[in-house]
Amino acid sequence: MIRKPHALALAIILAGTLGHAGTSLAATSHDHGHGEGAPSLQLDAGKRWATDAPLRQAMGTINDDMRQALPAIHEDRLPAARYGELAETVRGQVAYMVENCKLSAEADAQLHLIIAQLLAGADAMSGAPAGQRDGAVTVVGALGDYATYFADDSFKPLEH
Template sequence: MKQYLQPVAWGVAMACIVALASNFALSMVVSTAQAATTHDHSHHVAPAAAEVKPGQRWATDAALREGMTRVHEAVQRNIPGDPRQPLGDESAAALQRDIEAATSYLIANCQLPEAADAALHGLLIELLKGAEALSEAEQREQGLQRILAALDHYQQIFAEPVWRDGFVAHLH
């Protein structure tokens, strides 16, 4: 019996260690990303009224289009085909990793004008908070809705891309 239980016990112990390490790493990424998205722009302070006027959207750069397309594709790849189905553990973990990687890419490659950059930072914070909520089963749906709302808001305030296949994830 020991020959069967000992590997299972070690497997459970390792899974707990990996889960704790992942949670710690996520906390570090979210904290770092939130700190990075609030970096000092005092050299070009954008007025509070720098919001996009109705009917207008901020221009994008290649890095923004790439990063947000990565987020969009990760959502499309990981949400269940049936909107009544909950987001599973594996899909939630994959989506969380993909969003964290995409936001890290966006933070590292931020080349937007000041006002557009400020608008992007708000979106990144929403994406990261949504991704963080995916790790908790009871908060998962709320986190997913936060991510979907950020993607919808992105399309409202930034020009391009309007994804070729449409954004069907908001039906979830």
């Protein structure tokens, strides 16, 4: 379960109240001020973390949208507007996760690390054209991390 103070703050940010700068702040605030000892993704005693239906649905939606855009991203021909659409998909699905996922505190902490990656990628994809492709790479990396660290048999990792 995503902690209520974080969920509320993230929901406000994702609703656009604070704009893109606020979303960047949310993405970087997930380390909870641990500095150099910032948490890193890890398995649950050697096993992938349990998921719930809302998490699987949201990550599947992001994955499917990125899968459709991947050929154009690889060929460096995806229009800037489409990167913006991808960013909005990511933000919308993250907001859905925050509102609906019910995970253990430990799994939630791991999910926050992936959410930070997703939001950082979304920010870059909706920013200057020079950084949009890098933002997509960040999102693809987050999707790969999700497949590695979370148990979701319906999730088909992107091949790139």
